[in-house]
Amino acid sequence: MSAVLAPPDGREVFELAFEPQPAHIDANGHVNNVVYLAWAQDLAIAHWGARASADDQARWGWIVLRHEVDYRRPLKLGEAARGLTWVADAPKGPRFDRLVRFEAPDGAMCAQVRTVWCLVDPDSGRPRRVPPEMVSLFI
Amino acid sequence: MTEAATTDPVHDFIAKAVADHPVILFMKGVPDQPRCGFSQQVVQILDQLGVDFVGVDVLQSEPLRQGIKAFSDWPTIPQLYVKGEFVGGCDIVREMYQSGELQDFLQQQGVVAS
Numbered sequence: 001m002s003a004v005l006a007p008p009d010g011r012e013v014f015e016l017a018f019e020p021q022p023a024h025i026d027a028n029g030h031v032n033n034v035v036y037l038a039w040a041q042d043l044a045i046a047h048w049g050a051r052a053s054a055d056d057q058a059r060w061g062w063i064v065l066r067h068e069v070d071y072r073r074p075l076k077l078g079e080a081a082r083g084l085t086w087v088a089d090a091p092k093g094p095r096f097d098r099l100v101r102f103e104a105p106d107g108a109m110c111a112q113v114r115t116v117w118c119l120v121d122p123d124s125g126r127p128r129r130v131p132p133e134m135v136s137l138f139i
Numbered sequence: 140m141t142e143a144a145t146t147d148p149v150h151d152f153i154a155k156a157v158a159d160h161p162v163i164l165f166m167k168g169v170p171d172q173p174r175c176g177f178s179q180q181v182v183q184i185l186d187q188l189g190v191d192f193v194g195v196d197v198l199q200s201e202p203l204r205q206g207i208k209a210f211s212d213w214p215t216i217p218q219l220y221v222k223g224e225f226v227g228g229c230d231i232v233r234e235m236y237q238s239g240e241l242q243d244f245l246q247q248q249g250v251v252a253s
Contacts, residue, residue: 093213093227116212126230131240 002070005099005112007086012138014047018081018102030074031081036111037067040100043085044115047098051137060134061122065095067115073108081110087138091130094118149206157220161250162192165207166217170194177229178217184236185219190251222248 007013018039026032041064049057075081081102088097100113119128156163162185168174170182170192185192197204197216204216211218211225219226221244226232235241245251 092211093225094231095212121234126234127227128234129227129231129240 004109005101005114007084007099008089011086012051013084013086014043014050015085016043016046016083018042018083020075020077020079020081022077025077028074030076031110033069033071033111036069036071036102036113039081039083039102040067040069040085040113040115043083043100044098044117047085047138052134056134059122060128061120061125062117063120065116065118067113069111069113070109071111073104073106073110075102075104075110079105087135089139091119091135093129094120094127096130096135147206149200149202150210152203153207153210156193156195157223160193160220161222161248162190162245163195163220164192164217165195165197165220167196167198168194169196174198175216177215180229181217181219181232184232184241188236188242188245188251190245221245221250 020031020035024031024035048062052060081104083100083102085098085100088099096117096119098115098117100115102110102112104110119130120126121128164170164178164181164185166173166178166181168178173179173182182194195203197207207216207218208214213225213228215228218228219232226235226244232241235244242251246253
């Protein structure tokens with residue numbers, strides 16, 4: 001993954017702002033790589049919470065199978081990041097990929113993430129196929 | 140994290156098999172003689188629903204056994220594909236069957252009678 005991720009035309013994009021805190025800054029003087037992963041998760045959870053009904057949120061759970069992160073522009077204290085997320089074209093069985101991009105105030109990509117999420121039954125913890133009606137919430 | 144390169148003959152074999160057969164089950168053993176309980180369960184469900192499907196025994200080829208996991212990016216076997224779409228493994232198929240979702244899905248795909 002090297003090209004800057006961008007949502008397809010018409011894809012619903014969910015956005016949140018992230019303000020780096022002193023604890024996020026590492027020995028290199030910028031936001032530590034691990035912080036972006038937490039932000040990516042925050043974005044995904046917020047997107048799900050904004051689009052899924054309370055019933056769906058109670059009925060379904062998500063687990064992560066994989067994260068893939070690229071880092072580009074360092075983000076420093078005092079620079080707010082713009083976080084954008086959208087889903088991949090279509091789920092594959094229980095898997096539903098999610099893309100995330102963090103932008104610096106100048107619009108440059110700081111980090112981007114492709115995450116493989118897996119839909120599960122929260123009671124059993126077992127994977128479930130992503131139903132078409134759920135896909136329509138995000139595409 | 141993406142599917143294997145198309146220059147991989149195992150990948151190409153799987154892609155062609157998935158494209159050629161409306162319902163295909165990558166399993167351990169063959170439909171008449173499954174060699175693991177999970178594969179057996181999926182075969183029983185498909186048989187119960189009267190689905191005409193093709194079974195591919197991954198135990199006949201270690202590259203195939205590993206290749207199907209890479210192709211679908213899913214770690215377990217069996218794996219069910221319907222009309223080119225990865226549906227899931229035993230847990231998913233069983234849950235869909237028990238909820239009635241599998242029957243509806245297969246009817247929508249035109250692979251079982253309504």
